[in-house]
Amino acid sequence: MGEIMTRSIIRTALGAAAIATALGGIAAPAFAQRDPAYAAARAAGQVGEKMDGYLGIVGVETAELRRVVNDINIKRRAVYAERAQANNATLEEYALTAGCQAILATTPGEKYQAPDGTWQTRTSAAPLRDSRCP
Amino acid sequence: MIRAYLTDPSPLATSELMQVSGAKMGRRLLAIAAVPLALGGCITVEAPTEPIVIELNVNIRQEVIYRLAEDAGNTIEENADIF
Numbered sequence: 057m058g059e060i061m062t063r064s065i066i067r068t069a070l071g072a073a074a075i076a077t078a079l080g081g082i083a084a085p086a087f088a089q090r091d092p093a094y095a096a097a098r099a100a101g102q103v104g105e106k107m108d109g110y111l112g113i114v115g116v117e118t119a120e121l122r123r124v125v126n127d128i129n130i131k132r133r134a135v136y137a138e139r140a141q142a143n144n145a146t147l148e149e150y151a152l153t154a155g156c157q158a159i160l161a162t163t164p165g166e167k168y169q170a171p172d173g174t175w176q177t178r179t180s181a182a183p184l185r186d187s188r189c190p
Numbered sequence: 191m192i193r194a195y196l197t198d199p200s201p202l203a204t205s206e207l208m209q210v211s212g213a214k215m216g217r218r219l220l221a222i223a224a225v226p227l228a229l230g231g232c233i234t235v236e237a238p239t240e241p242i243v244i245e246l247n248v249n250i251r252q253e254v255i256y257r258l259a260e261d262a263g264n265t266i267e268e269n270a271d272i273f
Contacts, residue, residue: 088271131272139265145258149250153258157266158273188252190259 093124104167104175105158107186109136109151114167114175156189 090098097103102121106112110129113121132154133147140150159168162178170176170184266273 088269090271128272131269135265135269135272139261143258143261145254149254150258150262152250153255154262154266156255157259157263161266161273188250188255190256 091124091127093120094128097121097124098166101165101167101177104169105155105162106169107152107155107159107171108148109153109155109158112169112175152186152188156185159183159185160189 089095094103102114103111103125104114110132111125113125133151136151136154137147140147143150160183162168162183164178164180166178167175168178168183171186176184
């Protein structure tokens, strides 16, 4: 009796773990959100999308902003490297393309880098992008 | 400083004879155009005091970007936490 109970509990626990894993695996990418510090810096215009596909500091650099930007850029670089390899492209090619798309995806009020290197605030109009951007 | 013309200034092509000599004019213009090329070797260029920074790889071609665009767009959507 005790053995059956134990086995039943183990089976239930394993089942629950399997369901959690399955749900987590599906749910994680859909619900992945920006780190609060990153989201705040982005909304405040302290960081912006650069043309090269990486995040940049717009105004005065602080240790905290540098930490946030470096963290994001290291993660982006890893993703770019993997996708570039899968697409038989170079890291720079893929990063530049992602930069085109990331600038296009900015929302009004956010900062992005124009082809002349200046920081611009995104409006409802199309952003100023590299002539090679699709 | 003496200003010397390399060629005589041509009068307006009013007569038929002058209009016919267009080919000759063309050769003369070519000779004038070649002068800066010859002088180019004499121009000294000073090194910039600040380092030249090349922001982006200008060798990346547009067709490559177009090929990667869709995949890059999906990557951004799938990694919304870092974009």
